[in-house]
Amino acid sequence: MKKMNIGLIGFGNVGSGVVKILREKKNFLAEKIGVEINIKKICDKDILSKRNVSIDKGLLTSKASEIIDDPQIDIVVELIGGINPAKEFISGALKSGKNVVTANKALLAQNGKELFALARDRGKNIYFEASVGAGIPIIKSLREGLVANRFNNIFGIVNGTSNFVLSEMSANNRSFPDALKQAKEKGFAEKDPSLDIEGIDSAHKLIILAYLCFGKLVSLQDVFVEGISQVSLADVNYAKELGFEIKLLAIAKKDNNELQVRVHPTLIPRSHLLSSVSGVYNAIYVSTDLAGNLMFYGPGAGQFSAASAVVSDLVDLTQDIKAGLFRSTLNIIEDRSVKKLCRIEDIKGRYYIRFSAIDKPGVLAHVSGILAKFGISIASVTQKERSRSQIVPIVMIVHEAREKELRLALSEIDRLHVVREKSIAIRIEEL
């Protein structure tokens, strides 16, 4: 049986998961794919710590060059994460004629353009199934399964930490800090959870998804990103009363030849399937021209879940290499109906708004007068219970408005003497 050698850079959590699968399922995989996948070398800066898999010490090295420069290695798997030196390792591997598997969403989001171009120049492939949704085969589905489709939009719950926090708030009536503490205790949030909570990780994944669906690799600066740290339990509960759940959504949406690319807390109707995705689960909901609306759901993280995706990439590559094929199915072509990116200020949508005002006659007239001045009309309004401080929350849903006008209106409202806290606005998506 043909043998293919792989070199693994990064022997951490996912890396050792990959090694474990390739060892324990060696025969199972060989029988399925007709190729033996052989781990020739493993590189990590730490080659001393024990992992949950026993390997021949001779496989270990702390020098990536021993993998990149080894002519017998066919595929390099990069699992160290971060930009440098991952970028140098991947481009080095491509330059020395190797195919690459990576789970590195941050790197692909930042430097994907040059890395994909380099791969194409060299007739090599970069596979990255584990970069979004871990073991959910979303990359393969968008690229191959839905190859004949054009995409209208993507709505993704792609960060398990944030979704866990929001689910805890909604289901167990916890405040944001309590829910985050819970996430940390359960190992669902890192010590410094800001990349997750502030939406950056979701934005990285969104850039990859939007690239697959629309053929444009937008830069992080062009993605509007708002995290969940400002979402209060009060808003979660008011939203619920109105029939919505609040989710951190990664959205890429084509509207009138403009592409919106944004990550932010979003009210979605409780009747929509995405609103039932709770805990650390991920789900990607896409709308297509032929296959309709589809959803892909599963755990968005986890050692073996991510390793499952890495191994599926390895298997695809073994088949490509065996056939001497640069798989053109992987060609990602630009959606030329997209003329430009839409700035957040120009996006039109409905909003949930909460004002904190003094409980005095005329307040609502003031507030709604300013909204009307900016052409914003109210769909529903509820004045909530009085609090001790005599400041009452006024909760509104407004009809479609442009973000620019909404912001102007809110800043004028917030200057009113009777309004005592910064008003809260959360975008609504009907999907």
Added chain:
Amino acid sequence: MKKMNIGLIGFGNVGSGVVKILREKKNFLAEKIGVEINIKKICDKDILSKRNVSIDKGLLTSKASEIIDDPQIDIVVELIGGINPAKEFISGALKSGKNVVTANKALLAQNGKELFALARDRGKNIYFEASVGAGIPIIKSLREGLVANRFNNIFGIVNGTSNFVLSEMSANNRSFPDALKQAKEKGFAEKDPSLDIEGIDSAHKLIILAYLCFGKLVSLQDVFVEGISQVSLADVNYAKELGFEIKLLAIAKKDNNELQVRVHPTLIPRSHLLSSVSGVYNAIYVSTDLAGNLMFYGPGAGQFSAASAVVSDLVDLTQDIKAGLFRSTLNIIEDRSVKKLCRIEDIKGRYYIRFSAIDKPGVLAHVSGILAKFGISIASVTQKERSRSQIVPIVMIVHEAREKELRLALSEIDRLHVVREKSIAIRIEEL
């Protein structure tokens, strides 16, 4: 650019969808895949009726042999459905060295073993993405995306007609006949809907899914099949009160080295994502050893949805053919931990039961006494409102019991003088 010729057998709804996509997206696809897919011949017994796509009359034929015997045709697409002559066409195509794409679940469920063996002998492939879940890339996901996984179970809502009927009953309080009438009016049910409603279509799809996950092509006779025509609105509503939805599930489940393969109405907890899959949508929920629990959701039928899947198969085949590759990723290997199929009588589970008894003291004691005699214990019981006829429904959930004992108990209970209608039992899955 390399050109590949296809011959299409079956120019009905899905067939004309495929033709339309291949024509309207010719350049889009060619740019993606580096191959021009050319329709060389279209065969249908009716070549006179107008379709919603205009084609050169010279392409049409009513003789399948003009496709099967044409040495210039690389791929045959079979979309006529049914067993004969589809089986002869597919085996003829394989024998004359062509690859095959089909959406024919009934044929694969019945004759898959010999057709797959024939394809393997000839070094050709049969692709069948459209056979389950239309445009949902479930076949590709199970076979390629989850290639490293072993499967524990599959729970599928794979028949849109039945799911529409059950959703209508649940959401709009319609009786079964009313809901079915509604489905027919909307074009979601055929004039004779028995294949859908009685679970046969789901069973065909289940056989294909179980083959992919466990490597065993079970025969229809080995699948326990019960349709939804006996599900009453009363049971839908009582189930709801207890926190469940009733869905027609296609289940393949590994339990103690035995494989259960069954289709029947099932109570599933409303908190489970599958219970929120409503209308004509399909969803396949799988549990794996590495990637955890995953769900794939989308429209389960429709001209362009199914055609989207057919075209994705065509694209995969163009790449395989270009590379001269028989893709071993498609090797389906047997799960040897499965020792035998489990008979329905030996399956253990919880049940929802409804008795119709005369409203008289001592009835419950009688009924529960018989259940106890067979070792079946009651988890909850509710006596519902009296009806005019003085027959009251008694609704129960029982703890785990073996189907054999449950059936014996029910038949004894149904012989009681106080029990006036055949008792209803519906299986519960916790998932």
